[in-house]
Amino acid sequence: MSSLKPVRGTRDILSDDILRHRHVEETARAVASRYGYAEISTPIFEFTEVFARTLGDTSDIVTKEMYTFEDKGGDRITLRPEGTAGVARAFISEGLAQNLPLKFFYRGPMFRYERPQKGRLRQFHQIGVELLGVVRPLADVEVIALGAHILDALGLAGKVVCELNSLGDGESRDAYRARLVDYLKNHKDKLSADSRDRLERNPLRILDSKDETDREIVAGAPLMSDSLNGDSRRFFDELLKGLETAGVPYKINPRLVRGLDYYCHTAFEFTTDALGAQGTVLAGGRYDGLIRQMGGPQTPGIGWAAGVERLAMLVEGTPKLARPLVVVPIGEEAEERAFAVTQGLRRAGFSVDLGFSGNLGKRMKRANALNARAAVILGGDELARGAAAVRDMDSGEQAEVPLTALEEHLGRFR
C-alpha cells in the first residue's frame, strides 16, 4: 500500500459509490424541483463570522469543529460546516427579500473537524432545502413532506421514522429552559459529568443524554409541551394536522432537541437504526430568528439537511449506467476509419467506447468488461463492402450492416 493517503476523514468517491451519491442527489433535486425549489450553489467557504454569529458561541460546531484559517489577505475564512448559514447570507447579500417566499435546494460538500466514524467524515456531502418568508405552519408541513417524499423516492420509507417535536417560540423556550434547569439542579450531584457541564451551556441537550442515570432523571423532568404558550401550541397542532392530511407518518419525541441555537417551533429528524450511532439521516427545523440575527430583515425560515453518505449507505443495489456500444476496428486501415464512425454514433446520441489499442480478441474482451450492449466490428472485408459487422453481445448474433444504415440498425440497442 502506498504511503500517499487521503487526509483523515476524507475519501475518494468512485465507481459504485459515486453512482449511489449521484442517484441520491439527482433524486432529491428532481423531487425538490417538483415542489418548486430552485437550486442554489453558495461558496464552500465564507467569512468566519457567518457561521460563528449564527451557530451560537456555545455550539460544538463553532467551538471545536470548524476548519478556520486566515487567507493571504488576512481574512478569517471558514469552510462551511453546514448549508443554512450560507443560504441565509446569500439571501441578505443578494437582496432577495423583495421576492419572498423563496424556496431553495442545495447540495455539496461540508467540512467538520471531528473524529471520523462510519457515516461521519471530515468532508461529507449534504443535500438540503430552505423555505424562507412563510410564518404559517403549512411551510413546515411542506418542507417535512418534501423530505419524506425524497426518502420514499429513494426506497427508504420503510427504514426511517420521522421524529418530531416543538421547541415553541422564544418565550416558550425560555420558560421551559428555566423550569428544566430548576428541576435538574435538584439532581445535579447525580447527573453525569457531561450533563453537569451542559447544565450551564446547553441544558436542553441533557434531554437526549445517553447516560443511564441521566435518562432516569430526565424521565421525571417537566415536559416541553407543558411550557408551550397558546401561540406555540396552536402552531404545533396545525403542523400535526397538516402532516396527517399530507399522509406523512410521524412520532412525537418530546426529548428531541436541536443543537443549533437559531431553531424555534418545529424540530424534526428522520432516523434509522441501520447506521449505528449515526442514525440521523435527514434533520432540520424552523429558524425564524436567524436572518435578523445575521443583520438582515426579520424573515422566517424552515429547512432541513440530509447526509448523502448516510443515505447512499442505505440505498439498496447499484444504479446501472446505460450500456454502451463498442467500436472494434481490425487492422490499421480500419483503425483510421474507426474514430470517424465512433464520432458519428456519438453525435447521433449513442454512448460509444473506442479502445486505444489491442487486437480483436482484446478489444472484444474489453467490450465485455464494459458491459457493452453491442459491438460494431470494422474489418477489412466488411469495409470493402461499405459495411460493418454488428454483434449483439447478449445473444452473440452477428449481422452485416451497411455503414449508411448503421445508426438506424443500432437504434434497437439504444
Added chain:
RNA sequence: GCGGGAGUAGCUCAGGUGGUUAGAGCGCCAGAUUGUGGAUCUGGAUGUCGUGGGUUCAAGUCCCAUCUCUCGCCCCA
C-alpha cells in the same frame, strides 16, 4: 478531544509458543484461440507485512511511539 478493536497482494482474508526464498481465493496479465467477448484449462506478476524506533544471532510475529480505519462517548447529516 476521550475510551475499546484492527491494519499482511488491487479486493476478501490465512499466517500456534519469533526461525530460511510470506500464502489462498477473487481480480489482473499472457497463452491455449494472430477475424470474435462471456465458460474452461495452463502459466505469470502480485507485497517497503500501515509508518518509525527498540529488543534479539534472527521480528509479519514481542515492546514503544505514531498514522489510518473501525466501534462507542461528545456532537451531528
